[in-house]
Amino acid sequence: MHPKGPRPVKYRQLSHTADLGLRIRGATPEELLENAGAALTAVLTDRRRLRRQKVEEIEVEAPDLEALLVAWLNRLLYLYDVDAFLGREFQILELNPQSLKARATGETYDPERHLAGTAVKAATYHHLEVKNRNGRWEATVILDL
Numbered sequence: 023m024h025p026k027g028p029r030p031v032k033y034r035q036l037s038h039t040a041d042l043g044l045r046i047r048g049a050t051p052e053e054l055l056e057n058a059g060a061a062l063t064a065v066l067t068d069r070r071r072l073r074r075q076k077v078e079e080i081e082v083e084a085p086d087l088e089a090l091l092v093a094w095l096n097r098l099l100y101l102y103d104v105d106a107f108l109g110r111e112f113q114i115l116e117l118n119p120q121s122l123k124a125r126a127t128g129e130t131y132d133p134e135r136h137l138a139g140t141a142v143k144a145a146t147y148h149h150l151e152v153k154n155r156n157g158r159w160e161a162t163v164i165l166d167l
Contacts, residue, residue: 030158033061042140042165043149047158051087052114054152054159055094059112059126062095065165066102066139067131072110075129083121088152090122091161095145098126106131142167 036043044061048054063069082097084090101107109126116123143166152161 032057033064035065036162041146041148041167042142044161044163044165046161046163049158051152051159052117054161055091055114055117055122055124056112058091058095058161058163059098059109059124062098062142062145062165063108063110063128064139065142067108067136068139069108069110071136072108073129074110074127076107076127078107078109078126078128080124080126081121082124085120087119088147088150088161090117090120091152091163092145092147092150094122094124095163095165099142099144101126102131108136140167 031047033044033046036045046054046058046061048057078101080097082090082093084093107128108131109128111127113125114122115125146164146166148164150163
């Protein structure tokens, strides 16, 4: 049990026709984005089986925080599609209203060791929402499958 009571839910999957919705939470915008990376990886495979063997430095630019969330997730999908890289841990190193710098630690997907999850084409702007609710950050993003 968490010292201050039950642990807050960091993310959960939402049902959505032909797509998959994610509701992501974090104490800060940085933690929200880190948890979004973890949620995406959890859709693609079992994160617990990923080793910390490779580090990817990532930079993303977008006009606002909502667009940064979509760009961040789509950059992670690009790394998976092109290099088969899956992040286990994510660290936002720098965040401002129109850009982020991050580090993803994980490894190359290995079908011998990693379970194949749900194939994701892209993060979308459909029903996209990022809000600060009572001092905690929450986002809803829909993934196109």
